[in-house]
Amino acid sequence: MWTDPSCPVARTVDLIGDRWSLLIIRDAMDGARSFTDFQQRTGIARNILADRLRKLAAHDVLEQVEAPSGKRRQYALTAAGRDLFAVIVTLRQWGERHAFEAGEPHSVLVDERGAVVPTLVPTAPDGAPLTSETTVVRK
Amino acid sequence: MWTDPSCPVARTVDLIGDRWSLLIIRDAMDGARSFTDFQQRTGIARNILADRLRKLAAHDVLEQVEAPSGKRRQYALTAAGRDLFAVIVTLRQWGERHAFEAGEPHSVLVDERGAVVPTLVPTAPDGAPLTSETTVVRK
DNA sequence: CCCGATTGGTTGCGATTTGCAACTCTTCGG
DNA sequence: CCGAAGAGTTGCAAATCGCAACCAATCGGG
Numbered sequence: 481m482w483t484d485p486s487c488p489v490a491r492t493v494d495l496i497g498d499r500w501s502l503l504i505i506r507d508a509m510d511g512a513r514s515f516t517d518f519q520q521r522t523g524i525a526r527n528i529l530a531d532r533l534r535k536l537a538a539h540d541v542l543e544q545v546e547a548p549s550g551k552r553r554q555y556a557l558t559a560a561g562r563d564l565f566a567v568i569v570t571l572r573q574w575g576e577r578h579a580f581e582a583g584e585p586h587s588v589l590v591d592e593r594g595a596v597v598p599t600l601v602p603t604a605p606d607g608a609p610l611t612s613e614t615t616v617v618r619k
Numbered sequence: 620m621w622t623d624p625s626c627p628v629a630r631t632v633d634l635i636g637d638r639w640s641l642l643i644i645r646d647a648m649d650g651a652r653s654f655t656d657f658q659q660r661t662g663i664a665r666n667i668l669a670d671r672l673r674k675l676a677a678h679d680v681l682e683q684v685e686a687p688s689g690k691r692r693q694y695a696l697t698a699a700g701r702d703l704f705a706v707i708v709t710l711r712q713w714g715e716r717h718a719f720e721a722g723e724p725h726s727v728l729v730d731e732r733g734a735v736v737p738t739l740v741p742t743a744p745d746g747a748p749l750t751s752e753t754t755v756v757r758k
Numbered sequence: 759c760c761c762g763a764t765t766g767g768t769t770g771c772g773a774t775t776t777g778c779a780a781c782t783c784t785t786c787g788g
Numbered sequence: 789c790c791g792a793a794g795a796g797t798t799g800c801a802a803a804t805c806g807c808a809a810c811c812a813a814t815c816g817g818g
Contacts, residue, residue: 488715499637528776567709570705601705602739668767
């Protein structure tokens, strides 16, 4: 089932590591709920969207909920799906730094007061910044 | 060229958002340098690996460097590639929380002292934790 | 200096996966 | 009750992937 069973990175990538799943999750965090919401925001093909929504639901990232006043289905993030927020934020912040020309405009993530969300940096328990050179994977 | 030109998440996903690129970057951060290093660690097909290494180099995530004592090529992360560390860390931490059964063993990321790297949480400038519900994307 | 092993790919081809368009079935609004 | 959306499904054609075989350049030992 897993690409590399002992590595949490590989497992996560197996579950959500394709272009469309990540964009679907992004849009769910931005308020998308219906099939056509997702289809229009991402531009994904409808059959692939149906497949991805099924897989994300099967992996407990999304769930189907009954709309309050009707029969039409809605998709909502589960607790695990909402917990992907940090992943989406780091992808966004990397893109802002490295996928835009200097001065090229892009959207930004702000909190309820309108303040820009600070860059997420891995740190040691004492607060010192960490990099791949100052960390190691222990089996 | 871009799936959604104004969204930094979409741009990042366009560049590195496939299963193999992310695993290649993970392995590069873990010390992989040669073609066969990457091939053996990921298990990727050789032609696909050659293609991904080319693309990652074209997008300035990896670069080819001459090995000190010889002609054989090595791949190294660029500054932009090393800056993906936070992305790999959040993917890893999500996987640890949601892709393993309770009690199922997995590798962990530790700093030079051996201390486990704390969970990365998006926060407001004042340190308050943020979620997708307490943030908004401003165009 | 020569030979076999290793490294770093490339090529061909069959198996999957995607994307597009058309079609269906249900539901919502008036 | 009728027409328009919404939510998928189906049938292809085209693009990707994965495997195995092949190849050229090193490297390493004798």
